Amino acid sequence: ETGVTQTPRHLVMGMTNKKSLKCEQHLGHNAMYWYKQSAKKPLELMFVYNFKEQTENNSVPSRFSPECPNSSHLFLHLHTLQPEDSALYLCASSQDQVGGRTGELFFGEGSRLTVL
C-alpha cells in the first residue's frame, strides 16, 4: 500500500452540498496536515494535527471542518463551498509535528475538488 492515500481523487460538488475528503496514512506517523494547492499560488497550509490534536488552523473558513479520529486518519468535511474553493487538496503526514531530524512531509496524491 502507498504511504498516504486520499479519496476521492476527484470530486465535483454544488455550493449547497456536503461532502468529505478522506486521508489515511500507513507510515506510523503522528502528525497529519491538510494543504490547498491552487494554480500560481504558494502551497497553503490549512490544518495540522499532532497526536490527534489540532495544533494549527491557518485562518481557514468554517465551511472547511477537519476531523482526526486517530493518528492514521484525517478527514476534511466540506459544506456550502464557493467556486473559489476549487483546488487540489493535499494530505500529508510526518513523524511528528517537529518532523524528525529533517521535517520531511509525505504527501498523498491529492483530491481534485471542483465547486460549481
Add this chain to the structure above:
Amino acid sequence: GEDVEQSLFLSVREGDSSVINCTYTDSSSTYLYWYKQEPGAGLQLLTYIFSNMDMKQDQRLTVLLNKKDKHLSLRIADTQTGDSAIYFCAERGLTGGGNKLTFGTGTQLKVEL
C-alpha cells in the same frame, strides 16, 4: 508571515542543465527543501539542505544555498524528459513551533526534445 518566491515556469532542452531559483524571507530557516510533483501525484521530497551548508550534491542534483541573500537554487544536470514536473521550494523556520514548512508557488519545468 514568511514568504518563499520562485518563478512559475522554466523550459529547457533535453540534455541541458536546469537551474530553478528560490528566495525566502525567514532568517530563522533551519532546513530548506526541494519537493517534486509529477503530473497527477502528490509532492515528494527530492533533496534538502541544512542552513549551515552552502552546497549539497546528489547525483545529478546540486543545491546551492546563499544564506546571506536568502537564495536557494536547484541545478539538474543532463535534464531528461522524466524531469518534467513542478518543483517546490520550501523552508522550515523556528517561528510557529518548528515544523511549519512554508512553500513557494512551484516552478513548472518543461523539458523539450
